[in-house]
Amino acid sequence: MIKKKSIILATLLLMGISLPSIAQIGEQRNNFAIGINGGVNLNTVSFEINNAASSQSKIKQNMLMGITGGLTARYISEKYFAMICGLQVELNIAQKGWDELYETADGQKDLSRSYVRNMTYLEIPFLAHLAFGKDRGAQVFLNLGPQIGFLLSDSEDAEGWTNEQMNIQKEYGKKIENKFDYGIAGGLGLEIRTKKAGNFLLEGRYYFGLADFFGNTKKDPFARSANRTITIKLSYLFDLKK
Template sequence: MIKIKPFLIAGLLLTGFTLSATAQIGEARSNFSVGVNGGVNLNSVSFTPTIKQNSLMGITGGLTARYISEKYFAMICGAQVELNFSQRGWDQLFEIPGENGDMVEDPTQIYTRKMSYIDIPFLAHLAFGNERGLQFFIHAGPQIGFLIGESEKIEGVNMNKLNDTQKAVYGTKIQNKFDYGITGGGGVELRTKKAGSFIVEGRYYFALSDFYKTTKKDYFARAAHGTISIKLTYLFDLKK
């Protein structure tokens, strides 16, 4: 039952946003835009049992398509889909006793796992502001991803001092290459008459799937991505 609750929450959120974005009860619009996006990911992984980590930075970028269907009072409603390349993974935090007896980071030991995905988010788009000018918006919806590559970097690690949790990931290939979850965020958009739209956005992705097997006989009970993305997008209108 524990794993059912995130699906129910995601389903309710998606249903609510979709109804808001598609119900034709406001002023109809038919604005279709396409463009490109790019930015950075700040990645971590939720492990159970836990593994201490630093944020791992990666890149993200790809193609964006958006359709604005209506304006309902002050709210501009639509839907957006993207096809992105996205770098995820984790950077393990090693600690040693410091001068005062406190645990401090040991920079001589390095373990990072980088994972490359093709991501496809399906987003409800709700914006507030001028149709030509400055807008504030929120995005929310499901996201799927497909693992296309992975790599490990190990330097200076004393394998004899690793605990069982750390040993469980070293050299272990990703077992589930299909990834899915929910994503959402918000930002600011400047819509111009002739030059297109310029967008700054922050977004968070919460994976509902695990990339390692998590049955009772497996070591991990959870191994899932959590990613903060900061990105820029440029769109131009194909249909106004």
């Protein structure tokens, strides 16, 4: 895991170095746009059980659906050959968490019990924006960069469990110990740019969380507890400066 984090951070560092270099030799642009975004989150949590501290088995999950939305600001600084280069930052409210999956002895879904943890975050992604296409018309784009988040609220909804059973599941009733979240976000999308009506974007994005929201020491029940999110969103941007 440490090696994987190092590779990801090194990639981001190289991107940060290469983008200014491109800016020095590319065709200069000066386009600043702002707007709104909204969409759907499909969230799971990457759990790793600490066997030294817990006898709990693997946590199976359904995808938990939530909403996301907020503000977007984007600055396009240059065009290098066919590639349009810029930076994008967002301020979003996002619903995350997890929905546990239970099965009967014959492998069927057990509908007699459920557990859902709902977590709401304030999220700020800082993204490199790379696009290919026409200044007016269709563009295909890639967004990639770090993202941070702050937990605003969380709640749990459990049904069909006795107190004894809930004591076995260590995540039940457990407080969130780390409210600061961070990770890597990346997405692909299509943008339609118009002259008067603004710019319309459709994007599919994946967030790979690097922070654990539960404690992860040897005495804690979980060695890993990080968000994994698939987001499908629509954005509308209008140009302030061209």
